[in-house]
Amino acid sequence: MSVxxxxxxxxxxxxxxxxxxxxxxxxxxxxxxxxxGLEGFDYGYLIDDSLMYGAAAASTMTDAQIQSFxxxxxxxxxxxxxxxxxxxxARFKTVTLPASSWCPGSYTGSNSDSAAAxxxxxxxxxxxxxQVLLVILQKEQGLVTTTNPSAYAYQKATxxxxxxxxxxxxxxxxxxxxxxxxxxRLQQYRIQPYSFxxxxxxxxxxxxxxxxxxxxxxxxxxxxxxxxxxxxxxxxPNAAALRAVTGLGDSCSSYGNRNFYRMFATWFGAPNSGAxxxxxxxxxxxxxxxxxxxxxxxGIGRCAxxxxxxxxxxxxxxxxxxxxxxxxxxxxxxxxxxxxSLDTSVKNYLLELRGKDLxxxxxxxxxxxxxxxxxxxxxxxGFATGRLAGTxxxxxxxxxxxxxxxxxxxxxYVTDGVGDTGLGSPxxxxxxxxxxxxxxxxxxxxxFDNETSVLLSGKQTxxxxxxxxxxxxxxxxxxxxxxxxxxxxxxxxxxxxxTHSIIYLANGQQFVDAVAGGELxxxxxxxxxxxxxxxxxxxYIKISGASKVVALGGTGAVSQNALNQARSCLR
Numbered sequence: 001m002s003v004x005x006x007x008x009x010x011x012x013x014x015x016x017x018x019x020x021x022x023x024x025x026x027x028x029x030x031x032x033x034x035x036x037g038l039e040g041f042d043y044g045y046l047i048d049d050s051l052m053y054g055a056a057a058a059s060t061m062t063d064a065q066i067q068s069f070x071x072x073x074x075x076x077x078x079x080x081x082x083x084x085x086x087x088x089x090a091r092f093k094t095v096t097l098p099a100s101s102w103c104p105g106s107y108t109g110s111n112s113d114s115a116a117a118x119x120x121x122x123x124x125x126x127x128x129x130x131q132v133l134l135v136i137l138q139k140e141q142g143l144v145t146t147t148n149p150s151a152y153a154y155q156k157a158t159x160x161x162x163x164x165x166x167x168x169x170x171x172x173x174x175x176x177x178x179x180x181x182x183x184x185r186l187q188q189y190r191i192q193p194y195s196f197x198x199x200x201x202x203x204x205x206x207x208x209x210x211x212x213x214x215x216x217x218x219x220x221x222x223x224x225x226x227x228x229x230x231x232x233x234x235x236x237p238n239a240a241a242l243r244a245v246t247g248l249g250d251s252c253s254s255y256g257n258r259n260f261y262r263m264f265a266t267w268f269g270a271p272n273s274g275a276x277x278x279x280x281x282x283x284x285x286x287x288x289x290x291x292x293x294x295x296x297x298x299g300i301g302r303c304a305x306x307x308x309x310x311x312x313x314x315x316x317x318x319x320x321x322x323x324x325x326x327x328x329x330x331x332x333x334x335x336x337x338x339x340x341s342l343d344t345s346v347k348n349y350l351l352e353l354r355g356k357d358l359x360x361x362x363x364x365x366x367x368x369x370x371x372x373x374x375x376x377x378x379x380x381x382g383f384a385t386g387r388l389a390g391t392x393x394x395x396x397x398x399x400x401x402x403x404x405x406x407x408x409x410x411x412x413y414v415t416d417g418v419g420d421t422g423l424g425s426p427x428x429x430x431x432x433x434x435x436x437x438x439x440x441x442x443x444x445x446x447x448f449d450n451e452t453s454v455l456l457s458g459k460q461t462x463x464x465x466x467x468x469x470x471x472x473x474x475x476x477x478x479x480x481x482x483x484x485x486x487x488x489x490x491x492x493x494x495x496x497x498x499t500h501s502i503i504y505l506a507n508g509q510q511f512v513d514a515v516a517g518g519e520l521x522x523x524x525x526x527x528x529x530x531x532x533x534x535x536x537x538x539x540y541i542k543i544s545g546a547s548k549v550v551a552l553g554g555t556g557a558v559s560q561n562a563l564n565q566a567r568s569c570l571r
Contacts, residue, residue, distance in 0.1 A: 036245045036262070037245070037261070037262035037263070037265040037266040038242060038245060038258070038261065038262055038265070039265070039270065040265075040270050040272060041242065041258075041261050042272055043206075043217060043219045043236055044219050044220045044221055044222045044226065045222045045223060045226055045272050046225070046226045046229050046257060046260070046261055046271065046272060047132075047225045047226060047229065047260075047261075047264065047271035047272055048223070048225065048271065048272055049223050049224050049225045049555070049556060051129055051131075051132075051225065051271055052128065052129055052132050052186065052224075052225035052228065053127060053128065053129075053187070053190060053224070053225060053530070053531075053556075054127055054530065054531040054559060054561070055127055055531045055532060056531075056561075057127070057128065057129040058123045058124045058126075058127045058128060058129060058130070059124070060129055060130065060131055061120070061123075061130045061131065062120065063114075063116050063117050063119075063120040063121075064116075066116040066119050066120050066130055066134070067088070067114065067116035069134065070087050070088040070115065070116055070144065071088050073144045073145050074086050074087055074088040074144065074145060074146075076147050077145075077146060077147050077149065078147065079149070080146075080148045080149040080150050080151075081148055081150070082150050082151055084149040084150050084151050084153075084154060085149065086146075086149055087115045087137075087143050087144060087146075087149065088115070088116075090114070090115045090149075090154070090175065091112045091113065091114055091115075092112075092113055092115070092118065092174070092175055092176050093109075093110070093111050093112065093113070094107070094109040094110050094113045094118060094176045095109040096108055096109040097109070097125070097180065099125075100184065101188075101191065101509055102126065102184045102185075102187040102188045102191060102509075103125045103126035103127070103180075103183065103184050103187060104125075104126075104127060104509075104529055104530075105124055105125040105126070105127070106125060107121050107122065107125045107180060108121070113176065115175065118175065118176050118179050118180075119133050119134065119137075119179055122179045122180040122182075122183045123183060125180070125183070126180070126183035126184050126186070126187050127187065127530070127531055128183040128186055128187060131264065131267070131268045132186070132264075133158075133179055133182060133183060134267070135260055135263045135264045135267070136158050136159075136182055136232075136260070137157055137158060137179070138259075138263055139256060139259045139260050139263060140156070140157065140158050140159040141153040141154075141156060141157055141158075141159070143157060154174065154175045154178075155167075155168050155173045155174060155175075155178075156168055156173075156178065157174075157175045157178035157179060158178040158179060158181070158182035159178075159182075160172050160177075160178050160181040160182050160185065161173075161181070162178075182232075185232070186228050186232070189224070189227060189228040189231045189232075190224045190225075190227075190228060190530075190556060191507075191509050191530075193224070193227065194293070194317065194318055196227075196231045197230075197231065197234065198221055198227045198228075198230040198231045198234065199221065199227050199292070200221055200222065200223050200224045200226070200227045200556060201221070201222075201290075201292045201295075202220075202221055202292065203218060203219065203220045203221070204218070204219055204221060204230075205217070205218050205219075206219050206230060206234065206235065206236045207234070207235055207236070208235065208236060208237075208238045208252050208253070208254060209235065209238075209251075209252045209253065209254050210235075210254075211251075211252065214238070214251075214252035215252070216236075217236050217238075219236065223556070224556040229257055229260060230257070233256035233257055233260070235254040235256060235257065236254070236257060237249070237253065237254060237255060237257060237258035238250070238252055238253050238254075240252070240253050241253035241254065241255055241258050242258060245262070246262070284302070284303035284306075284550070285548065285550060286550060286551070287550065287551040287553075287554070287555075287558075287563070288300050288303055288504075288550060288551070288552055288553075289551070289552070289553050289554040289557070290345075290554075292317075293317055293320075293336055294317050294335075294336045294337060294338070294343050294345060294346060295345055296336075296516075296552070296553055296554075297317075297323075297333075297334065297335050297336040297515075297516040298333075298335060298345060298346070298349045300333070300334075300516045300517060300519065300520065300552070301333030301334070301335055301349065301516070301519070302333075302349075303520065304333060304519040304520050304521070305332065305333050305353075305519075307356060308353050308355075308356020308357055308358060309331060309332035309333065309353065309356070309357075309358060310331070310332065310357055310358060310359050310360065311331055311332040311358070311359065311360045311361070311362065312332045312333050312334075312335060312350065312353060312358055312360075312361050312362070313326060313329055313332060313333070313334045313335065313361070313362045313363075313364055313388075314334075314335050314336075314337045314346070314361060314362070314363050314364065314370055314374070314378075315334055315335070315336055315337070315364040315365065315369075315370075315515075315516075316336070316337070316338075316339060316364075316365055316369035316370055317336035317337055317338050317343075318338065318339060318369070319365070319369045319393070320336070320515045321393040321396075321417060321441070322364040322365040322369065322393060322396045322397075323336060323364065323515040323516055324417075324432070324439070324441075324515055325364075325393070325396060325397035325400050325401075325438075325439050325440075325441065326364060326400060326432070326516070326518065326519075327431060327432020327433065327434070327435070327439055327518025327519075328400065328401070328404045328405075328432075328435055328437075328438050328439060328518070329400065329403075329404060329518075329519070330435060330519060330521055332358075332519075333353075333516070333519055334364075334515075334516040334518070334519055335349065335350075335516070336515070336516065337370065337374065339368075339369055339370060339371055339374075340371055340373060340374070341371070341373055341374060341377065342374050342377040342378065347377070347381070350378075350381065350383070351381065354381075354382070354383070358383070359383070359384055360383060360384040360385070360386060361378050361383045361384075361385055361386075362385070362386045362387065362388055362403075363375060363378075363385065363386070363387045363388070363389070364387075364388050364389070364396060364400065365387075365388075365389050365393075365396050366387075366389040366390075366391070366396075375387070388400050388403050390451070393417055393441060394417060394440075394441050394442075394448070394449050394451070394452055395449075395451055397417070397438070397439065397440050397441050397452070398440065398451050398452055398455055400438065401438030401439075401440060401455060402455075404438060405437070405438060409436075409437045409438060409459065410437070410459060410460060411436050411437035411459065411460045411461075411462065412437045412438055412439075412440055412455075412456055412459045412460070412461050412462070413431050413434050413437060413438070413439045413440070413461075413462050413463075413464055414439075414440050414441070414442055414448075414456070414461055414462070414463050414464070414469065414472075414474060415431060415439065415441065415442075415463065415464040415465055415469075416441070416442065416443065416444055416465060416467055416469065417441025417442060417443060418443055418444070430464075430486070430487040430490045430491065430494075430524075430525045430526070430527065431464045431490055431518075432517060432518020432519075432525070433490070433491070433494040433517075433518055433520075433521070433523075433524055433525055434462075434464075434490065434493065434494050435521070437459075439464075440452050440455065440456065442469035442470065442472060443469065443470065444467050444468060444469060444470070445470065446470050447469050447470025447471060447472045448469065448470070448472060460475050460476075461474040461475050461476075462474060462475065462476050462477070462478060462493075463476070463477045463478070463479070464477075464478050464479070464486065464490060465477075465478075465479050465483075465486055466479035466486075478490050478493055480536065481536075482534075482536075483508050483527055484508055484526075484527050484528070484529075484534040484536050484537050485534075485536040487508070487525065487526050487527040487537070488526065488536050488537065488539075488540040491524040491525070491526060491540065491544075492540075494524055500522055500523050500524060500546075501522075501523070501545070501546055501547045501548060502520075502522055502523030502524075502546060502547075502548050502549075502550055503523060503524055503525075503526055503541055503544060503546045503548070503549045503550070503566065504517055504520055504523050504524065504525045504526070504549075504550050504551075504552050505525075505526055505527075505528050505537075505549055505550065505551050505552065505558055505562070505563060505566050506525055506526070506527055506528070506551075506552040506553065506557070506558065507527070507528065507529075507530055507553060507557040507558055508527035508528060508529060509529070509530070511527070517552050523546070523550070524544070524546075525552070526540065526541070526566075528558060528562045528566065529562065530557070530558070530559055530562065531559050531561060531562060532559075532561060532562055532565060533562050533565040533566050533569070537566070537569075538565065538566065538569040539569075541566060541569040541570060542569050542570075542571055543571075546570060547570065548570075549563065549566040549567050549570065551563045
């Protein structure tokens with residue numbers, strides 16, 4: 001079974017283990033600020049985003065402080081019966097890991113890393129609070145406070161890719177791999193939310209127990225960190241579990257997220273002490289965002305077309321590559337929608353646009369990404385419909401190109417249509433502001449398919465990004481040392497800096513909020529990391545002539561710190 005399939009089955013048994021540890025009195029008593037540790041427990045808001053994510057969160061404890069914490073909590077620990085050392089004394093050989101799509105920093109390996117160093121280095125590499133990792137280690141295998149550590153517990157330390165009924169996946173087995181993988185996955189939940197079942201801004205029925213007869217609770221998941229915990233352990237405690245505090249509830253009780261909340265509160269203070277999620281109103285002059293990527297695309301549409309338009313375009317909210325090719329569509333908003341039916345928020349926005357003379361809605365991509373049912377719903381609302389589609393994302397990009405440039409074109413922009421995550425290249429996000437020609441996709445392995453190659457024949461080609469597209473050789477390149485520097489080079493080519501005063505700032509890893517940003521023709525799109533602004537981006541802003549920086553996406557995509565840093569670069 002995969003990690004995704006085993007999480008439900010595993011979370012019940014391993015969290016019972018954590019409870020049994022707590023019942024025996026190994027977990028220290030709560031401090032005075034938390035009589036039970038469950039005060040303020042909120043199903044929809046288990047932990048602040050700012051407590052789980054970001055460089056500041058990752059710096060809450062130094063390695064030395066983590067070591068002191070392990071010494072304190074493991075004061076009574078001796079070697080385990082199988083000879084395994086206590087966590088406070090354990091040391092491991094680790095390997096160097098480069099930065100990744102989920103972890104912006106690298107991990108420097110060592111022949112003898114302490115457990116504290118592994119926790120701290122993983123936290124800093126992935127911008128995850130080390131306190132969160134400590135609680136997960138306790139919740140899953142009780143390693144922080146156990147008096148009898150075992151090799152088995154170290155192999156499955158955070159429960160990542162470790163089913164109860166089989167050995168751990170060897171790729172992830174062992175303490176160091178477990179800790180780093182947990183940190184990385186927590187960031188992936190935030191950066192790539194639509195690949196997982198639980199997401200911020202949605203209402204979800206979450207089971208009390210793996211037994212379906214136990215029922216479920218409807219939870220309004222209000223932030224990314226809470227969604228991450230439910231993806232990691234997809235069960236909610238029932239009333240009996242909460243009443244039991246540290247003990248066992250009834251046959252329908254599960255304990256994973258109860259234990260996480262209580263342990264964090266007991267050790268570090270209430271994890272959701274912010275009480276409410278900071279609310280930012282979508283504002284064309286500050287931050288364009290919505291609770292979901294669909295609503296963010298609507299916000300962008302409202303800012304790009306305040307007076308409405310005669311046409312609009314729908315693209316998949318799941319397979320966003322089709323939207324990436326839509327940057328040259330400058331006659332109407334590009335709105336994201338889920339595959340099976342018309343989202344309520346999309347329907348309402350289209351009806352709003354109908355009052356501003358909207359007549360036709362085009363669907364981008366085939367029925368596999370936007371079903372015939374969506375098209376039927378559009379027609380029932382009185383809209384004319386069309387579909388710009390090919391057999392895949394490459395063919396859809398060709399169809400969009402022919403629609404926008406019916407009389408042909410002399411210049412085409414080309415880029416990687418797959419990217420590191422399969423959802424497309426961030427270079428394409430920024431390339432939406434290049435309107436002299438269409439944006440077409442190839443692959444690093446095979447270059448271009450026949451249909452795209454025919455369309456490109458005899459054209460001047462500009463490649464976005466430096467990775468080779470098969471054996472294809474473009475006429476010129478726009479690229480930098482990384483995706484952030486590449487965005488700067490594209491921005492330089494996109495517009496006259498003196499005539500466009502806005503910089504739109506998008507997350508360079510979680511760039512889904514910006515896939516519709518190409519329609520914002522009054523500015524340039526630059527990329528940032530979640531928590532802080534790259535130097536290359538700041539340097540360009542200083543000379544850009546811009547007078548305003550606007551974030552694309554909520555604070556889970558572009559942190560307020562990154563946005564403030566960008567604004568401080570304005571001159």
